[in-house]
Structures are given as structure tokens and as C-alpha cells.
Amino acid sequence: MTRFAKAHHEGYCPRTAVKSGLDISSGTFNPRIIKNMIPNGTPNKFITSSDITAGRKFQFEINGSNIEIKYHTRSSYAASNFGPSSNSGRTATAQIKVDCKLLNQQVGFQRNPNNGTHIPIKF
Amino acid sequence: MKENLNCILQNIPEGESSDNLKNIFKMFLDENFLLNHNRISLLEFLEELSDKQWHSYNLLDPDLFSELEHWLGNNYSINDSNEVELVLNICVRLGFNNLYLKIISNNEYYNPKTKIIIQEIIDECGYDISDPFESLR
Numbered sequence: 001m002t003r004f005a006k007a008h009h010e011g012y013c014p015r016t017a018v019k020s021g022l023d024i025s026s027g028t029f030n031p032r033i034i035k036n037m038i039p040n041g042t043p044n045k046f047i048t049s050s051d052i053t054a055g056r057k058f059q060f061e062i063n064g065s066n067i068e069i070k071y072h073t074r075s076s077y078a079a080s081n082f083g084p085s086s087n088s089g090r091t092a093t094a095q096i097k098v099d100c101k102l103l104n105q106q107v108g109f110q111r112n113p114n115n116g117t118h119i120p121i122k123f
Numbered sequence: 124m125k126e127n128l129n130c131i132l133q134n135i136p137e138g139e140s141s142d143n144l145k146n147i148f149k150m151f152l153d154e155n156f157l158l159n160h161n162r163i164s165l166l167e168f169l170e171e172l173s174d175k176q177w178h179s180y181n182l183l184d185p186d187l188f189s190e191l192e193h194w195l196g197n198n199y200s201i202n203d204s205n206e207v208e209l210v211l212n213i214c215v216r217l218g219f220n221n222l223y224l225k226i227i228s229n230n231e232y233y234n235p236k237t238k239i240i241i242q243e244i245i246d247e248c249g250y251d252i253s254d255p256f257e258s259l260r
Contacts, residue, residue, distance in 0.1 A: 051140065057137070072138075113174065114258035
């Protein structure tokens, strides 16, 4: 069974699925691992700016859960305001949202953004 | 009208500057804008907009801070757990500490579902959310 087929299988848990992209030991996220969760034809809604020059944003629904997978290059605003202590200012990051809650580096979900919900990308 | 609000949000770039976001917050506080949308749509819009503000890595413009916190404090129902959750999420993203403390300290008036949400947000954010960027420092 492909991951996409699994995604539509009864009992499939989107939260567990997105966690599979997280490497707990390094606190990094690999978007390629969860790429197959994204239904075919889902548009990339990412709009770049002078601050963030490249990225991807996919919004879709699985088993009644709203999912947003977003990853992008480093933020120059975060870099200039917070320096290397900020994940977003230091490197490219992913933000994964399931039903209004964000995945964090500690493998939990939370309502509000902070440094830990901006998970450094490692392919 | 909700489609219009979604359209505005969908067209804001990732990493939009706080200067440009300031204009959208000003538009939000315009009487005509407020009168043309229902409260839940406005709160949902404001939550998304406050998330954009957080991701600009700058504090909300001081000129807008008090006006927006005042509007927010007068435009939710303590009987609606969804509205209370939206307002608290907005407070955390924008650093509205006074309103945040006011809401979480009135805990005895809320229904059981709202109490659970408030406790989860306290566990996540604590009792001082005046600096939205504390975790980045």
C-alpha cells in the first residue's frame, strides 16, 4: 500500500504520519519523507517575498483533518532581528500544521508558533 | 464576504514586511470593513493576520497595538469556546498580555470545554506573553 493510499485508509492518523518526517535526535525535518501524503494535484500556494525567496505550501484534507505542509528558505528578518538563536534566521525550516496545531521539534503539537515549530530542514 | 477575507490572506506573501502588514491591520480596523463581516469571520481573519505579523519577526506597530487589543477585548463571547480560543491565539501572537491575563483569570465563568482550552494554552504559553518572540532570543 502506498503512503497516499494509507492516508485514505480508515484509522490513519495524520498527526502520526507527519511526525514520521521528524528526526528526533537532530531536531530536523525531512519534507521528502511525507511528500507522498500530499494528494496529487494539490497546488503549491507559497508566495515569495523579499524576506523569503523560495518555498512550498500545500494545504489539503485527510480523513477530516486539515493539514498544511510548508517549508522555505531562511528568513532574513529573523536573521537580522534574532541572529543564529532563531531556527528561521539560521536555516531553511518546515512548519507542519494539523487541525490548527503545529508540530514542534519535541514531537508534540501546539497552538502557537515559536522557535520549536520552525523545524530545520534536512534532506 | 468570508471569501473576500480568505482572498486577502491567500495573497499575502510569506515573510511579508511589518510595514505592509500595518496597512492591512489599518484596513481591518476601518469601520466599513468591520461592519461588513460577522464576528467569527473577523476573528478568524485576525488570527491569520496576527500569525503573519508574528512571522514578520517584528512587533505590531505601537499605534495599532492599543486600538486592536481594545477591539478584541470587546468582540468575543465568553460562552463560545471557539471565539475564546481565537482571541487567546491572537493575544499570544501579538503580545496582548493585558487581555490575555484578563481572559485566563476569569476562568470560573467559562464552560468546561473553554476551561480545557484555556488550561492547554496556559501550559503552552505560561502567564506572561508580552514578548511573542521570547523563544527566539
